[in-house]
Amino acid sequence: MTDAADTTTLAQRVRRFIFDTFLERSAPPVVEEVMTAFGLSRDETIGVFRELDAARHIALVKGTARILMAFPFAAIATPFRVTIGDREYFANCAWDAVAFHAMLGQDVRVDSFCHHCAEPIAIELSAGHAVRVEPAGTIVYLALRPTEWWENITTTCANTMVFFASTEHRDASDLCAPPEQAASLTPDLTHALSQPIYGSKFDLDYQRPGRDALLAHFAALGLTGPYWTL
Numbered sequence: 183m184t185d186a187a188d189t190t191t192l193a194q195r196v197r198r199f200i201f202d203t204f205l206e207r208s209a210p211p212v213v214e215e216v217m218t219a220f221g222l223s224r225d226e227t228i229g230v231f232r233e234l235d236a237a238r239h240i241a242l243v244k245g246t247a248r249i250l251m252a253f254p255f256a257a258i259a260t261p262f263r264v265t266i267g268d269r270e271y272f273a274n275c276a277w278d279a280v281a282f283h284a285m286l287g288q289d290v291r292v293d294s295f296c297h298h299c300a301e302p303i304a305i306e307l308s309a310g311h312a313v314r315v316e317p318a319g320t321i322v323y324l325a326l327r328p329t330e331w332w333e334n335i336t337t338t339c340a341n342t343m344v345f346f347a348s349t350e351h352r353d354a355s356d357l358c359a360p361p362e363q364a365a366s367l368t369p370d371l372t373h374a375l376s377q378p379i380y381g382s383k384f385d386l387d388y389q390r391p392g393r394d395a396l397l398a399h400f401a402a403l404g405l406t407g408p409y410w411t412l
């Protein structure tokens with residue numbers, strides 16, 4: 183641990199601090215807490231936050247140094263509630279909710295809603311699988327192409343990555359896009375998709391997979407075709 187800390191950057195250590203804090207209290211640290219924990223000035227802290235935002239590890243509330251997202255954690259109430267043991271969290275989107283299982287490897291319960299009719303949806307994940315899905319036809323719907331996800335990640339997460347109780351309710355929704363512009367995934371496939379992106383989030387040297395690694399991962403899961411390009 184000491185050796186690892188010696189070779190890590192400040193941004194890596196602050197990133198982990200943000201994730202540790204989110205995990206512990208279901209809310210992100212504020213600038214002042216990072217200043218104290220790392221002996222930084224306000225400007226230095228805000229600079230690190232902006233670096234982490236630009237590297238897509240976190241998202242700040244626009245125009246502020248307040249942490250809105252540290253994927254999959256959300257700092258505000260969302261329709262994607264995650265329960266792990268006696269702790270509750272909010273996820274940024276349907277995918278992020280399922281990804282808690284890949285990130286932590288612990289049993290996860292997701293409580294959400296059908297984006298069309300608001301029917302409650304419950305998913306339990308354990309040992310790499312969705313062991314309970316109610317209603318059984320629940321899908322994770324990604325209404326934007328991967329190339330569009332990061333154009334505005336806040337609106338992508340908040341508005342376009344949702345659960346539907348069935349494909350019928352997807353098709354009846356205003357969000358429904360042509361098949362080549364959107365993806366419908368089972369909870370199991372969403373978990374598999376999450377593994378290399380979220381599985382090592384708590385490692386100090388965590389890196390987001392690059393384009394080629396992601397494309398190879400998509401292909402390994404059978405996710406090919408015009409939608410699955412980057």
Ligand SMILES: [Zn+2]
Binds near residue numbers: 347
């Ligand atoms: Zn519905």
